[in-house]
Structures are given as C-alpha cells and as structure tokens.
Amino acid sequence: MNEKNLDLIGKEMEVTSVDVQDKIKKKSRVYNRLFFKVYVNYALVVLLFALVLGAVFLQLSEKAAKNNIKQQLFSQAKAIAKRYNEFILDEDYEKSLPYIEVLSEVGIVADDVWVLSNPNASIPMNSDFTTGIDLKDISREYQEVYLGAFAGEDTYRSRYSKIYGFDIISVGVPVRGANGEVCGAILLNAKVERQTEAIRDTKSMIFLSMVVALIVSFIFAILFARQLVRPISKMRQTALLLAEKKYESKTGINRKDEIGDLARTIDFLTDKLMENEVIRKNLDQMRMDFFANVSHELRTPITVVRAYTESLVDGVVEEESTKQQYYEKMLLECKSMERLVGDLLILAKMQNPDFVIDKEPVNLTQVFDDILKTVRTMGMKKRISVCLENDHTVQLMYGDYDRLRQMFLVICDNAIKFSKEDSTIYISVTRGEKLRISIRDEGIGIDGDELSSIFDKFYKSKLRQNAKGSGLGLAIARQIALKHGGTIEVFSTISVGTEFVFSFDYITEEELEQR
Incomplete structure (x- = not known):
C-alpha cells in the first residue's frame, strides 16, 4: 500500500471522526439532555398540581364565602323578623323605620333591607311597618325569594343581578302577625363584591405560589438530575474505556437501586473482560508456543533427511552398506514426523468441542x-x-x-x-x-x-x-x-x-x- 492510499484512508478516518462528533453534538443539544427532560417533566407535574389545587381551592373558598354570607344574612334577617314581630304586637309604628336606619348605620352584612307586606294574608302587615316598596316594582328575579318567605319558609338564592351588575345573595324570612299568620317578610340583599376581591387575592397568591414552586422545582430538578446523570456519565466513561481495552476500569458506584445494579453489572463485565483478556493472551502465547514447538520438532527430522538426501544425491556416500544405513535413518525420521503429525491431528480432534x-x-x-x-x-x-x-x-x-x-x-x-x-x-x-x-x-x-x-x-x-x-x-x-x-x-x-x-x-x- 503506497503513501497516497494511506493519506486517503487517513482523511476518510478524519471525516468519519468529524461526522461522529457532529452526531454527538446534535444529540447533546439542550432539549435532548436528561437534565432538561427531568426538569420539564418535574415542572409540568408541579404546574399541573398547582393549577388543579388552585381551581379546587378557588371553588371551595367561593363556596365557603357564600355559605358564610348566607349564614350571616339568615341570622340577621331572623333577628330583624323577631324584632318586627314585637313591633307588630305592640303596634309600635314609630320605632320600626328608625330601627331599619340604625341597622344601616351600624353596618350589617346586607346592602338592602326590604320589609314587605304579604297581600295574601288575612291581616297583612301595616304599610307603616314596610319600607314602602310595592311588590309590582320589585324585579321578577326576587319573586322566588319573597314568595317563599310569604309561604312561611326561609328562602335563599344566589344569582347575577342585572340591577347591581354583581352576584347577589338574597334571603327571605317570614314575619308573623298577632294571629301567627305570615303577614310579611324581611328580604336582605348582599352584593358578593367583597368575595370577588378575596378570590382575586387568592388567585394572586396561587400565581405567586406557582412561580415559587417552579423555582423550587428547578432547584430540586438540578439536584435530582445530578444524582441521576452523574453515575450514568461515570458508567458511560467506563464503557468507553472498556472499548479502548482498558479492562481495569471500574465505575466506583455503590448505590442500592437500579442504577447501582447496572453499575455492578458493568463492573462484573469488566472483570469478565479482564479474565477473557488474560485467557486470550494465554491462548495467543500457547498458539505461539505451539507453532514454535511444531517448528522445532519438525526442523530436526527435516534437517536430518535433507542432509542424508544431499549426501546421497551428491554421491558422497558410495558404499552400499552406508547407503542402506542412510535409508534406514531417513525412514526412521519420516516415521517420527508421521507420528508427530498423527498425534497433532488426534489432539486437535480431541480438543474440538464438537467432536x-x-x-x-x-x-x-x-x-x-x-x-x-x-x-x-x-x-x-x-x-x-x-x-x-x-x-x-x-x-x-x-x-x-x-x-x-x-x-x-x-x-x-x-x-x-x-x-x-x-x-x-x-x-x-x-x-x-x-x-x-x-x-x-x-x-x-x-x-x-x-x-x-x-x-x-x-x-x-x-x-x-x-x-x-x-x-x-x-x-x-x-x-x-x-x-x-x-x-x-x-x-x-x-x-x-x-x-x-x-x-x-x-x-x-x-x-x-x-x-
């Protein structure tokens, strides 16, 4: 092989090496790195968990806030109904309206307090006790509430009000007259404006928690990925050293998990490769010794036969008795070579595992x-x-x-x-x-x-x-x-x-x- 061919082979090997390096670089882009995959999956799990938890928390907080307002409204409405029952029994018209004004000043939960007379009662509530609201002027969205109260039941409804432009919670409580009949109703309306603000604050806290969770997940992902990637990189380096026939290389990893099992398997493989390398070297040495021994064993009889043959061909030996001795020696050496070759064939046959x-x-x-x-x-x-x-x-x-x-x-x-x-x-x-x-x-x-x-x-x-x-x-x-x-x-x-x-x-x- 000339120098030109060697140069071409060298260039081809360089090109191949560059191609392999390019492939490795492509494979080692950020989105292909194990750390990136660990972080993305970890962050997605945290984000999904935060979204689900936030949605559940918002629903629960909204429901709890409405229940709290509902309970407060019912409690206040019943207290007002009880007070109005006393006013009706005492026919104290003068105290009823100032009572409502006082309630508004002290700041009850309700934004509106309506005292309505039941037109269907045999003795309706006197108009002096009411807040002067005609039932015909009340929107139909409140009809279910006061009709339920007129029927003697505590009623409740939560809905969006076109009048206020907010979600409204309305409760209705019956007011009984002197004969025990429902003569009117107390209707309390409360806007859920404060609840909306609380939910908005809750959303902000959840968003902040998600950001903090992503930052914390990034830190934990780094630690977890390092613990996962470091032994894998060590095993990769060991595998590359084994490919270079450095069979004494060890991973040095001592873990009690699947990665540790893989590392111990690689270390076991290195031991086996080292043993096989020793066996291979011994076999190579035995092969070399075998050829040397065969050459040595055959050299002597061949030399003897050649020497006798040359003597006979050159006519150095003329006596018939001496020639006969030479023939006998040559025959003896040929039999020796025949025996040696036969023994080699037998031994080769016996050492064949398939024989x-x-x-x-x-x-x-x-x-x-x-x-x-x-x-x-x-x-x-x-x-x-x-x-x-x-x-x-x-x-x-x-x-x-x-x-x-x-x-x-x-x-x-x-x-x-x-x-x-x-x-x-x-x-x-x-x-x-x-x-x-x-x-x-x-x-x-x-x-x-x-x-x-x-x-x-x-x-x-x-x-x-x-x-x-x-x-x-x-x-x-x-x-x-x-x-x-x-x-x-x-x-x-x-x-x-x-x-x-x-x-x-x-x-x-x-x-x-x-x-």
Missing part, C-alpha cells in the same frame, strides 16, 4: 488383556514385569475401545520409559462409586514443580528419556479421559515412582441388559 466419541459398552478387562501383551513386549529389554489386579472379571463402561487402549498405552509407555531395570509396573482395576484404574511404576518419579505441566502440549522434561518424545502423549491421554467423562490424576515421589489414577462411570451387567 463426539462413538461410545459403546467396553469391557476394560479385555482392553487390559490386549494391553498387557504389548506392554510386556515393550518392557522385555529392561526386564520389566507387569502385575494386573482386577476385582471383577467384567468391568463395563461406555467408551471407544481403540481410544481407551491408546490412552492406557501412553501411560504404560511412559512407565516403561522412566522405570529402572528389573522393576515392576502395577495395574489395578477396581470398582467402587466409580471405576478406578491405577497404573503405578517404580521409576525415577516426577518433580513436584513439573506435575502441573506434564499434561501441556509439547511439554518435555530435560531427562534423556524424553529426548525422542513429542511431548503430546499425556496431552492426548488427558483429552481422551475428558471425552469419556472421566478424570486423570497423577501422584509422584522422586526416586520412588509415579502413579496415574483414572476415574470413570461404569455400568453393571444388569443395567446393560435393561438397556
């Missing part, structure tokens, strides 16, 4: 009868004997016969390789909660520091017995055990010996028959 072994009932007694023949042949040069202990003639488990045989042969081969001459290998197959197989030798043992590494690919100790090994045998044996749902453990003491212990699920003959 499933075809299992069938296998009698381990037959497996070890087959193995013993091979192991005794392998140990003949070092005069190594093999001792098998089996507590059942039939030891059944589900598995692959060839894979199980390969697994146990790997362990037995290592046991022969590291055992002393004239020693014994002990094989034990016993049944308890699990099927337990033990293979123990009397060899040189394994150092404690190496026990945790012996199942790693290409791991070989520096002992001369491992010079020709590929370092894959125990790794393959472990994978075979895992594919059969079993476990493999190793116990070793220097200069005493090593023991490999396998554990598998077994099946009885009865279970096999039922299946």
Whole structure:
C-alpha cells in the first residue's frame, strides 16, 4: 500500500471522526439532555398540581364565602323578623323605620333591607311597618325569594343581578302577625363584591405560589438530575474505556437501586473482560508456543533427511552398506514426523468441542488383556514385569475401545520409559462409586514443580528419556479421559515412582441388559 492510499484512508478516518462528533453534538443539544427532560417533566407535574389545587381551592373558598354570607344574612334577617314581630304586637309604628336606619348605620352584612307586606294574608302587615316598596316594582328575579318567605319558609338564592351588575345573595324570612299568620317578610340583599376581591387575592397568591414552586422545582430538578446523570456519565466513561481495552476500569458506584445494579453489572463485565483478556493472551502465547514447538520438532527430522538426501544425491556416500544405513535413518525420521503429525491431528480432534466419541459398552478387562501383551513386549529389554489386579472379571463402561487402549498405552509407555531395570509396573482395576484404574511404576518419579505441566502440549522434561518424545502423549491421554467423562490424576515421589489414577462411570451387567 503506497503513501497516497494511506493519506486517503487517513482523511476518510478524519471525516468519519468529524461526522461522529457532529452526531454527538446534535444529540447533546439542550432539549435532548436528561437534565432538561427531568426538569420539564418535574415542572409540568408541579404546574399541573398547582393549577388543579388552585381551581379546587378557588371553588371551595367561593363556596365557603357564600355559605358564610348566607349564614350571616339568615341570622340577621331572623333577628330583624323577631324584632318586627314585637313591633307588630305592640303596634309600635314609630320605632320600626328608625330601627331599619340604625341597622344601616351600624353596618350589617346586607346592602338592602326590604320589609314587605304579604297581600295574601288575612291581616297583612301595616304599610307603616314596610319600607314602602310595592311588590309590582320589585324585579321578577326576587319573586322566588319573597314568595317563599310569604309561604312561611326561609328562602335563599344566589344569582347575577342585572340591577347591581354583581352576584347577589338574597334571603327571605317570614314575619308573623298577632294571629301567627305570615303577614310579611324581611328580604336582605348582599352584593358578593367583597368575595370577588378575596378570590382575586387568592388567585394572586396561587400565581405567586406557582412561580415559587417552579423555582423550587428547578432547584430540586438540578439536584435530582445530578444524582441521576452523574453515575450514568461515570458508567458511560467506563464503557468507553472498556472499548479502548482498558479492562481495569471500574465505575466506583455503590448505590442500592437500579442504577447501582447496572453499575455492578458493568463492573462484573469488566472483570469478565479482564479474565477473557488474560485467557486470550494465554491462548495467543500457547498458539505461539505451539507453532514454535511444531517448528522445532519438525526442523530436526527435516534437517536430518535433507542432509542424508544431499549426501546421497551428491554421491558422497558410495558404499552400499552406508547407503542402506542412510535409508534406514531417513525412514526412521519420516516415521517420527508421521507420528508427530498423527498425534497433532488426534489432539486437535480431541480438543474440538464438537467432536463426539462413538461410545459403546467396553469391557476394560479385555482392553487390559490386549494391553498387557504389548506392554510386556515393550518392557522385555529392561526386564520389566507387569502385575494386573482386577476385582471383577467384567468391568463395563461406555467408551471407544481403540481410544481407551491408546490412552492406557501412553501411560504404560511412559512407565516403561522412566522405570529402572528389573522393576515392576502395577495395574489395578477396581470398582467402587466409580471405576478406578491405577497404573503405578517404580521409576525415577516426577518433580513436584513439573506435575502441573506434564499434561501441556509439547511439554518435555530435560531427562534423556524424553529426548525422542513429542511431548503430546499425556496431552492426548488427558483429552481422551475428558471425552469419556472421566478424570486423570497423577501422584509422584522422586526416586520412588509415579502413579496415574483414572476415574470413570461404569455400568453393571444388569443395567446393560435393561438397556
């Protein structure tokens, strides 16, 4: 790739970065900010609450004011009616009109006091007691009130008066004569002017309260939004750091609410990402080590084969016996490479999670009868004997016969390789909660520091017995055990010996028959 192409890519990345920043700026406008949304919703709720509360309060205050005026008017009207009843009984015409004038001077609730005579009574109120108002001159809007009073009832009505231009409250109270008959009525009219002023003052107070509430809501919205936005911003910063592979980042948020749960989830994610990063680095290192080991293992036989081949091609070797030795060496190295490649293929297949072994009932007694023949042949040069202990003639488990045989042969081969001459290998197959197989030798043992590494690919100790090994045998044996749902453990003491212990699920003959 030339410099021109690199410059074009760089410019495209800059343009993309600018576009992303522009999008972020557009998204972060004031009306898109969480604080603005919190404040607007909070203010709308407060405003709506204030309007509803104000409307209810105005209705209640208006109703209470009218009820208060109504009660006062009825109380005064009844007092006047009682006084007029005394005037009628005493026929004291001279005191009635000055009484009304005195009431107006002392300031009663009513704006007008009308004393009306009942024309329908057998003995109507004397005109000297009335306020001189003819019923024909009274507006029809007052008719319901005085007619109710003439009928002997306390009457009340609230309405808008065209005469006064205000809301008027009118009450009517009957006045009884000497014979107990309703001879007239007391009619009190009061303008609701003072109530209107009170309602106006109430509206002003409600408006002022709404303004104060909006200011207070702004302050509370700031505090609430800061408490809400600050941890979210912290989690956003942590997420950006995680995107940059800074997996040690933490939110540092310790709250006992949903935001705290989200923060703990992000912190849990950082831990998992850190663990996965460590695993990834280990896998990368293992991959690098794997290729290095494979290259190392293949380099030696390829070099040897090449050297022998070049010698034969160049005619350096002329003797037939020497040529035959070279051919044998080349064949031996080819077999070694073939064995290495085969082991790699087997190990790769075993480590594949999708690979499933075809299992069938296998009698381990037959497996070890087959193995013993091979192991005794392998140990003949070092005069190594093999001792098998089996507590059942039939030891059944589900598995692959060839894979199980390969697994146990790997362990037995290592046991022969590291055992002393004239020693014994002990094989034990016993049944308890699990099927337990033990293979123990009397060899040189394994150092404690190496026990945790012996199942790693290409791991070989520096002992001369491992010079020709590929370092894959125990790794393959472990994978075979895992594919059969079993476990493999190793116990070793220097200069005493090593023991490999396998554990598998077994099946009885009865279970096999039922299946």
